Amino acid sequence: MWDYEGFVAKAQLYFHRAESAHSADDAAVTWLLLGLEFLMRSPLAKIHPTLLADPTGDSIMHAAGYPAAPRKDGALPQPKSITATTVRLRLSRIVPDFATVDEEAAYLLGLRNAELHTSSSALNISDHHWLPKFVRVTEVLCAHLHLDPDDVVGEELMRHGRGLAAEADKKLRHEVSERIRLAKAYFNSLPSAPPQEAPPAKMFPSWAWTMKDYEALKERITEKVPCPACGSDADETLELARATREQLIDDQIVRDVVYLATALACPGCNLSLTSNSEIAAADLEQQRTWTVETSIQDRYLEDYEPDYGND
Structure with missing residues (x-):
């Protein structure tokens, strides 16, 4: 069936x-x-x-x-x-x-x-x-x-569809590029602000992985990323897409967690991207992957106390 x-x-x-x-x-x-x-x-x-x-x-x-x-009447349920x-x-x-x-x-x-x-x-x-x-x-x-x-x-239908998809991608890329251009022009028209020290590059999410985070991943997180228009810190919304199967490597339980970029909002130039396709059209990463690790000790042995001498 x-x-x-x-x-x-x-x-x-x-x-x-x-x-x-x-x-x-x-x-x-x-x-x-x-x-x-x-x-x-x-x-x-x-x-x-x-x-x-x-x-x-x-x-x-x-x-x-x-x-x-x-069922009680003898019929088999569908x-x-x-x-x-x-x-x-x-x-x-x-x-x-x-x-x-x-x-x-x-x-x-x-x-x-x-x-x-x-x-x-x-x-x-x-x-x-x-x-x-x-x-x-x-x-x-x-x-x-x-x-x-x-x-x-069917080859003919797919060929026709790919042509239309390429045309739609080109149109969206143009629209997003124009949106970025206008946001950059707006930012450049603002009064000069004191220069800010660039934050260090982040290799992990701003929220720390803990034991609870590993077992119950957050559905949505927000990360600071450079704005494609003005370079300021923009808020990028990431939604949990999937997690790979766990693997045991040495004494660590490891898996990759994949988040999908679904929106971007910049307070500096007011640029707004509202979908994953717009993120892609702006040449930003569509997906973000982090490797999550927890030790066997933390997973299984944290509260274990051997009961010696009671046999």
Whole structure:
């Protein structure tokens, strides 16, 4: 029901149905967006089908290969899968680059829902609005699954989408560049302020890693970074994207923690960047990675006191 090969095959089937539909027809877009959700569920299914099972009832047991318990009337309950929102959250933790396209995935799923569950014609929009987002999400997923997106979706559609994506990236880069230029001009027009000593470069977050931080990572942190317009200390908002699996190296438990840059605000020149894509367009790092370490002593032996002489 939730096997990896089945999801990839079904996604390809729906993408091929889109190829058969007229390119200007809403039906083609509908098939593509439906197929995209199957592709999004594929990385979770590849790890284990239980990642797709609803936590209530017997769905997890069913996904693990155990038959569902019959209801009082003798009927077998139908297993339920997790919502697309939960799929996105889990993909951000499993697929290294998915966090950078999560907003676009959310837009595409919202577009599909509006088309299928409302009276509006949500898909009666230009390809420029949705196709670049579709291509970016698809390429991230296919790269993780070691699949060729041209084979999965179709070479002609991907080529068209990449062209539109390049055009959209160029437009956004121009808009952000102009915003930076205006912010710099505003900063240069301000009365001269006493020179400030540049702060030392930081290699770690401003908040210290502690035992509790390691076990329950902060969802959002704020870091000081040089403003791309005026060079002042700007506040960069970083949101937790994922953490790698723990590894035991010597006597240290080690893992990498990845944060996604989602916004930047500079009090010096009033520059404001409000999304990860704008961060990228400003040539700033989209993701920040820190290596987190804790010793075995701190993790497991901190409160251990051997009970000698009581045997």
